[in-house]
Amino acid sequence: MDFATPRRRRPAEAIVPMINVVFLLLIFFLMSAQITPPAPFDVTLPESENDNAARPADTLYMDAQGQLAFNTARGEAVYDAIAARAAPDTPLQIRADARLEAQALARFLPELAARGIAEIELLTGMP
Template sequence: MRLDAPQPRPPVESVTPMINVVFLLLIFFLMTATIAPPAPFEVELPAAEAEPGAAETPRTLHLAADGRMAFGDARGEAALHAAAEAGRDAQTPLALRADGAIEAAALARVLTRLGERGVARADIVVSGR
């Protein structure tokens, strides 16, 4: 009978550190991500020949074809006031999502009122169809 010493097993590598890193990255991305709120009402963007404009941001003033305005949770005149405050304080321009069927005079009035309230720049969002 032959008695040999048992062969040493290779060490088993644990996957626990890798799982910890994956969960830490998941938590980091969840905490730093910005989730865009849904649009308050549907607008049909005007078509443009150039590249599409600014993406949906929390600093977006929505204009419906019938003249309704929304900015975040604010509606009507309160939306215009809140958009003017946000457009005046930030370095990035205010995004304006106007329905393609809105009259040019109504859009011009809104832009004039924003300018009177101190907004230096507003980008109109278009679709690049």
């Protein structure tokens, strides 16, 4: 018979599996997270009662003064960048400031149609 006292585990050995689980969770969340680029300027979305969430797509930004931004293009270069976008069959999302006049947006839409954009989505926020 072996009456020797059982070998005690060191406290560090008990923590190693927990550290492994934490690192695996960290890797999982980093791999599954969707990292979006920051907005080129601050835009306050108009409010809507509709709760349909927008799917990720190409987004055109318009501020209250009518300045345009699309990916890295700014100003007049936006038109060429929109025409050369990777997925022309998907709708173009417009993230316009709530203070932007509707006439300014309406004047902009024929420019998009001339470059082959047939469908747009105007993003809104919840009240």
